[in-house]
Amino acid sequence: MRMYDIILKKRDGGVLDRSEIEFWIGGCVRGTIPDYQTAALLMAIYFRGLSRRETSDLTLSMYKSGDTVDLSELPGIKVDKHSTGGVGDKTTLVLAPLVASAGVPVAKMSGRGLGHTGGTVDKLESIPGFRVEMDRREFIRQVGKIGLAVVAQTGNLVPADKKLYSLRDVTATVDQVSLIAASIMSKKLASGAGAVVLDVKAGRGAFMKDAEGAEDLARLMVDIGSSLGLRTAALITAMDQPLGLAVGNALEVREAIETLQGGGPGDLRELSLVIGAEMVVLAGRARTTSEAREMLEKNLVSGMALAKFREMISAQGGDPAVLDNPGLIPEAAGKTAIKAESGGYLSRCDAMGIGLAAMNLGAGRETKESAIDLAAGVVLHKKEGQRVAAGEVLATLHHNPGARLEMAVELARRSFAVQQSPPPAGPLIIRKI
Amino acid sequence: MRMYDIILKKRDGGVLDRSEIEFWIGGCVRGTIPDYQTAALLMAIYFRGLSRRETSDLTLSMYKSGDTVDLSELPGIKVDKHSTGGVGDKTTLVLAPLVASAGVPVAKMSGRGLGHTGGTVDKLESIPGFRVEMDRREFIRQVGKIGLAVVAQTGNLVPADKKLYSLRDVTATVDQVSLIAASIMSKKLASGAGAVVLDVKAGRGAFMKDAEGAEDLARLMVDIGSSLGLRTAALITAMDQPLGLAVGNALEVREAIETLQGGGPGDLRELSLVIGAEMVVLAGRARTTSEAREMLEKNLVSGMALAKFREMISAQGGDPAVLDNPGLIPEAAGKTAIKAESGGYLSRCDAMGIGLAAMNLGAGRETKESAIDLAAGVVLHKKEGQRVAAGEVLATLHHNPGARLEMAVELARRSFAVQQSPPPAGPLIIRKI
Numbered sequence: 092m093r094m095y096d097i098i099l100k101k102r103d104g105g106v107l108d109r110s111e112i113e114f115w116i117g118g119c120v121r122g123t124i125p126d127y128q129t130a131a132l133l134m135a136i137y138f139r140g141l142s143r144r145e146t147s148d149l150t151l152s153m154y155k156s157g158d159t160v161d162l163s164e165l166p167g168i169k170v171d172k173h174s175t176g177g178v179g180d181k182t183t184l185v186l187a188p189l190v191a192s193a194g195v196p197v198a199k200m201s202g203r204g205l206g207h208t209g210g211t212v213d214k215l216e217s218i219p220g221f222r223v224e225m226d227r228r229e230f231i232r233q234v235g236k237i238g239l240a241v242v243a244q245t246g247n248l249v250p251a252d253k254k255l256y257s258l259r260d261v262t263a264t265v266d267q268v269s270l271i272a273a274s275i276m277s278k279k280l281a282s283g284a285g286a287v288v289l290d291v292k293a294g295r296g297a298f299m300k301d302a303e304g305a306e307d308l309a310r311l312m313v314d315i316g317s318s319l320g321l322r323t324a325a326l327i328t329a330m331d332q333p334l335g336l337a338v339g340n341a342l343e344v345r346e347a348i349e350t351l352q353g354g355g356p357g358d359l360r361e362l363s364l365v366i367g368a369e370m371v372v373l374a375g376r377a378r379t380t381s382e383a384r385e386m387l388e389k390n391l392v393s394g395m396a397l398a399k400f401r402e403m404i405s406a407q408g409g410d411p412a413v414l415d416n417p418g419l420i421p422e423a424a425g426k427t428a429i430k431a432e433s434g435g436y437l438s439r440c441d442a443m444g445i446g447l448a449a450m451n452l453g454a455g456r457e458t459k460e461s462a463i464d465l466a467a468g469v470v471l472h473k474k475e476g477q478r479v480a481a482g483e484v485l486a487t488l489h490h491n492p493g494a495r496l497e498m499a500v501e502l503a504r505r506s507f508a509v510q511q512s513p514p515p516a517g518p519l520i521i522r523k524i
Numbered sequence: 525m526r527m528y529d530i531i532l533k534k535r536d537g538g539v540l541d542r543s544e545i546e547f548w549i550g551g552c553v554r555g556t557i558p559d560y561q562t563a564a565l566l567m568a569i570y571f572r573g574l575s576r577r578e579t580s581d582l583t584l585s586m587y588k589s590g591d592t593v594d595l596s597e598l599p600g601i602k603v604d605k606h607s608t609g610g611v612g613d614k615t616t617l618v619l620a621p622l623v624a625s626a627g628v629p630v631a632k633m634s635g636r637g638l639g640h641t642g643g644t645v646d647k648l649e650s651i652p653g654f655r656v657e658m659d660r661r662e663f664i665r666q667v668g669k670i671g672l673a674v675v676a677q678t679g680n681l682v683p684a685d686k687k688l689y690s691l692r693d694v695t696a697t698v699d700q701v702s703l704i705a706a707s708i709m710s711k712k713l714a715s716g717a718g719a720v721v722l723d724v725k726a727g728r729g730a731f732m733k734d735a736e737g738a739e740d741l742a743r744l745m746v747d748i749g750s751s752l753g754l755r756t757a758a759l760i761t762a763m764d765q766p767l768g769l770a771v772g773n774a775l776e777v778r779e780a781i782e783t784l785q786g787g788g789p790g791d792l793r794e795l796s797l798v799i800g801a802e803m804v805v806l807a808g809r810a811r812t813t814s815e816a817r818e819m820l821e822k823n824l825v826s827g828m829a830l831a832k833f834r835e836m837i838s839a840q841g842g843d844p845a846v847l848d849n850p851g852l853i854p855e856a857a858g859k860t861a862i863k864a865e866s867g868g869y870l871s872r873c874d875a876m877g878i879g880l881a882a883m884n885l886g887a888g889r890e891t892k893e894s895a896i897d898l899a900a901g902v903v904l905h906k907k908e909g910q911r912v913a914a915g916e917v918l919a920t921l922h923h924n925p926g927a928r929l930e931m932a933v934e935l936a937r938r939s940f941a942v943q944q945s946p947p948p949a950g951p952l953i954i955r956k957i
Contacts, residue, residue: 099696102570127563131695134567137535262564263532 094118094128101135109148116152116251126258133255133264141269146311147318149269153277154319156251160227160283162198165234168322169196170370171284173275175299175308176206177292178446179333183211183241184347185355185363186370188400191239192390193367193383195374198234199241200248200282207446207455209340209463212243217341217420217465221409237402248281266298272311279321286322286373288366289313292330293521296442302327302521309524324369325524328362329517332440332475335359339454339468339489341420348414351397358474358519364388365520421466423489427496429503434481437473437507438514444506445469445486451499452490464491469503476516479509527551527561534568542581549585549684559691566688566697574702579744580751582702586710587752589684593660593716595631598667601755602629603803604717606708608732608741609639610725611879612766616644616674617780618788618796619803621833624672625823626800626816628807631667632674633681633715640879640888642773642896645676650774650853650898654842670835681714699731705744712754719755719806721799722746725763726954729875735760735954742957757802758957761795762950765873765908768792772887772901772922774853781847784830791907791952797821798953854899856922860929862936867914870906870940871947877939878902878919884932885923897924902936909949912942 092114101107107115115132118124141149162169170190174180183201191197201223204210212223223243225233233240252274259265279287289312292298293305309325316323335356337346349355350363364384371383390396401411413419431437449455453464470487473479485507490496525547534540540548548565551557574582595602603623607613616634624630634656637643645656656676658666666673685707692698712720722745725731726738742758749756768789770779782788783796801816810816823829834844846852864870882888886897903920906912918940923929 095694095696102567102696125559125694127559127691128695130560130563131567131697134535134564134571135696138567138571258560261528261558262561263528263535263568264564 094124094132098128098132098135101132101139104139106142107145107148112145112148113152116149116156119254120156120251129255130258130262133259133262133270136270137264137267140267143311143314143318146269146273147315149273150276150280150315151319153249153251153255153273154280157249157281158246159248159281160200160246162231162234162283165196165198165231167196168285168374169198169283170374171199171279171282171287172290172366172370173279173287174290175275175292175297177330177334178207178296178442179335179338179343180292181214181335181337181343181347182290182359182363182366184214184344185350185359186367187239187241188351188403189363189387189390189396190367190370192395192399193371193376193386194238195371195376196234197239197241198230198283200244201241202244205456205459207450208338208343208468209455209465211241213463213465214340214343215241217344218404218409218413219419221404222407225407233406237399237406239399239403240407241403249277252277268304268308268311272308272315276312276315276319276321280319284321286370287316288369288373289323289325290362290366291325291327293327294329294331294442296333296446297330306522306524313524322373324373326366326369327521327524329519329521330442331517333442333445333471334362336471336474337468338445338449339452340463340465341422342468342470342489344420345417348400348417351391351400353391361519423464423466423491425490425496427488427490427500428484429486429488429500429507431479431481431483431485431507431509433509434479435509435511436513437475437477437479437485438510439506439508440471440473440475441506444502445471448488448499448502448506451495451502452488453494464494467491467494476514527557527565531561531565531568534565534572537572539575540578545578545581546585549582549589552687553589553684562688563691563695566692566695566703569703570697570700573700576744576747576751579702579706580748582706583709583713583748584752586682586684586688586706587713590682590714591679592681592714593633593679595664595716598629598631598664600629601718601807602631602716603807604632604712604715604720605723605799605803606712606720607723608708608725608730610763610767611640611729611875612768612771612776613725614647614768614770614776614780615723615792615796615799617647617777618783618792619800620672620674621784621836622796622820622823622829623800623803625828625832626804626819627671627809628804629667630672630674631663631716633677634674635677638889638892640883641771641776641901642888642898644674646896646898647773647776648674650777651837651842651846652852654837655840658840666839670832670839672832672836673840674836682710685710701737701741701744705741705748709745709748709752709754713752717754720749721802721806722756722758723795723799724758724760726760727762727764727875729766729879730763739955739957746957755806757806759799759802760954760957762952762954763875764950766875766878766904767795769904769907770901771878771882772885773896773898774855775901775903775922777853778850781833781850784824784833786824794952856897856899856924858923858927858929860921860923860933861917862919862921862933862940864912864914864916864918864940864942866942867912868942868944869946870908870910870912870918871943872939872941873904873906873908874939877935878904881921881932881935881939884928884935885921886927897927900924900927909947
């Protein structure tokens with residue numbers, strides 16, 4: 092078999108068979124196929140696409156390219172969740188303890204973030220003492236004991252994805268639906284879960300700008316999941332404005348705690364309940380999502396979800412006192428208000444703009460090597476559709492010395508628009524696949 | 525400027541400007557742009573194409589990537605010719621002395637061949653003593669003195685083409701008309717000629733299988749030539765069956781000598797006169813091609829063309845006695861006849877099959893490192909449309925010990941087809957652009 096023939100076949104619109112895809116991915120990871128041939132094939136795939144079957148074969152080949160996590164010694168169906176990424180998306184912080192409190196084992200490996208804020212494990216590190224690095228045995232032991240662990244990814248999971256992504260990133264071949272789907276699903280398979288709920292974001296602040304593109308991606312991933320024995324559900328959810336009010340690592344942890352205490356912003360609470368209910372049903376702990384949702388709402392009110400979070404913080408070396416005294420979480424020295432120039436209705440609160448503002452304040456990483464300021468970020472005071480008076484504070488920037496404040500202020504300012512009539516409101520949950 | 529943005533622009537159907545193309549080619553040759561980015565761009569170009577203007581800018585950037593030959597000290601318009609490659613194509617051997625005999629200076633640098641036979645300089649090496657390696661000064665001095673030199677390429681001419689071709693060759697991006705045109709025209713510009721006649725082959729034995737594809741390529745090259753100040757004419761010529769009767773280095777030299785002596789196969793003689801006439805007109809030595817053709821025909825008959833070849837052989841250290849005694853040219857020890865199985869009309873004499881047979885006999889190179897058997901090859905006795913009797917010899921294979929004779933016999937046999945009715949005959953010169 093020759094890589095040249097595989098490139099030619101795809102270039103000419105042919106369908107690659109499983110052995111060809113395995114040859115490519117295996118050779119790409121081992122380094123026997125040069126990067127320029129993989130780059131040419133990726134561009135050919137960009138133009139020709141991959142069939143459902145090819146995408147499923149690619150997912151499987153990528154999954155098999157490295158280590159996999161074996162969670163089989165843990166009883167029950169382990170359910171994972173995945174978000175395609177949005178601004179202010181701290182649902183995992185709420186969902187993991189919430190779903191675990193309903194008896195669903197949550198063994199979550201999470202990445203560090205690259206972009207406007209850190210990833211889930213970066214956020215958790217704003218809890219004093221919290222340890223996200225943990226070996227595989229310890230991780231499984233903790234899930235066995237308290238039903239919950241959220242840790243940083245360890246081991247050589249899906250090296251094919253790392254390799255392909257690094258090439259896609261520099262060859263303008265990131266935005267291809269089958270390559271995205273295979274990347275996500277291969278990692279979910281390798282993480283050892285038996286079921287997964289996908290939160291596919293659509294909107295200005297998401298990778299997929301429109302709901303149609305998001306739906307195509309979601310359907311493809313659900314199909315691949317089924318074809319590979321992974322129970323998969325997907326939701327298309329809105330990402331025009333940030334989720335909740337807080338954007339930034341420590342700020343998001345505070346908001347997650349409020350939500351686990353039964354409060355928190357309405358959209359964050361709602362999304363957590365909707366995704367959580369899907370997870371509970373996939374895990375077989377409820378027959379319907381409404382039954383599942385009722386369980387979860389009860390656990391928010393009763394404090395069981397918060398108690399589960401407390402257990403996890405203690406188990407991972409963190410100080411559980413943060414739950415009673417959020418002042419223990421790092422706070423930025425400086426605060427700068429962004430005010431409305433005129434009164435009316437907030438018609439735009441641009442997630443991408445707010446995300447970039449947060450990154451300029453130090454909340455995110457521009458490169459893998461960048462350091463994060465856990466305390467930095469943006470807190471919104473208004474969301475789209477709400478009335479605002481001229482001069483009223485729309486958002487507060489949280490920053491420490493060294494932040495690119497001027498740039499952040501400019502980006503934040505431009506993220507807002509106010510108009511005289513109430514803007515049309517779109518749904519938070521756009522569709523369920 | 526970032527290579528990423530250039531790839532993205534072309535991927536999305538944009539038109540690259542000159543500075544972007546220069547950035548790419550410069551970085552590619554210097555090694556500051558990694559091969560995987562060039563490979564991705566090449567594939568995007570395969571799908572999106574390049575405009576006339578982009579192709580012309582690419583040609584210019586490639587031309588400027590290395591050394592160029594300066595022929596300005598030689599008087600008159602130096603005319604080059606280029607063939608896109610066919611089986612049995614020894615026209616340069618005839619054309620160079622023929623055109624030089626009409627007073628057109630011919631300063632020809634030629635490559636070694638990769639494929640079914642050697643290139644022009646390999647062929648010339650079957651003349652005992654003939655030297656094709658010559659430094660730039662000596663080369664120009666010889667042209668100044670006798671009006672003719674055919675030597676091997678020296679110096680670092682168009683390194684961008686070497687680099688791009690080596691990547692295209694392994695990423696299935698060779699057959700893209702703009703990339704082909706830029707490759708050919710950049711080399712013609714760098715060789716220092718002021719005018720060029722292009723022989724674009726079309727047919728089973730050519731890169732371009734159909735006349736339409738060949739015409740697109742020819743028109744594009746003529747346009748690029750004009751836009752870059754190189755006077756360019758192009759002919760589309762047939763390459764379904766080999767040109768002439770001989771395929772193989774020494775065998776082709778013998779046939780070229782016969783043609784310069786006023787004989788030779790009709791198609792070789794005709795093509796040499798047609799291309800030669802174009803060259804003479806472009807050089808300003810005749811006003812019309814019919815006037816030019818008359819001059820050239822006269823020089824074939826009078827022996828002036830042969831005399832010019834004799835001068836060149838002497839000047840380059842070869843033994844001019846080969847012209848009187850072709851037995852001095854190497855001859856293979858073994859001869860194997862391919863006979864017609866049935867009688868009728870020869871309806872197919874497949875150039876590609878005959879070329880591959882010759883390569884298996886040792887006439888060509890499979891890799892750059894392969895050694896060539898100068899004496900090996902195929903001599904046809906019949907061409908398409910001719911009557912053949914059952915058992916009549918269609919071709920003779922010339923071979924030395926070590927040839928893959930069995931394979932060559934099989935390939936040669938399969939190249940021929942005989943039918944009962946005369947096949948339709950296509951023209952040799954399909955079109956003039």
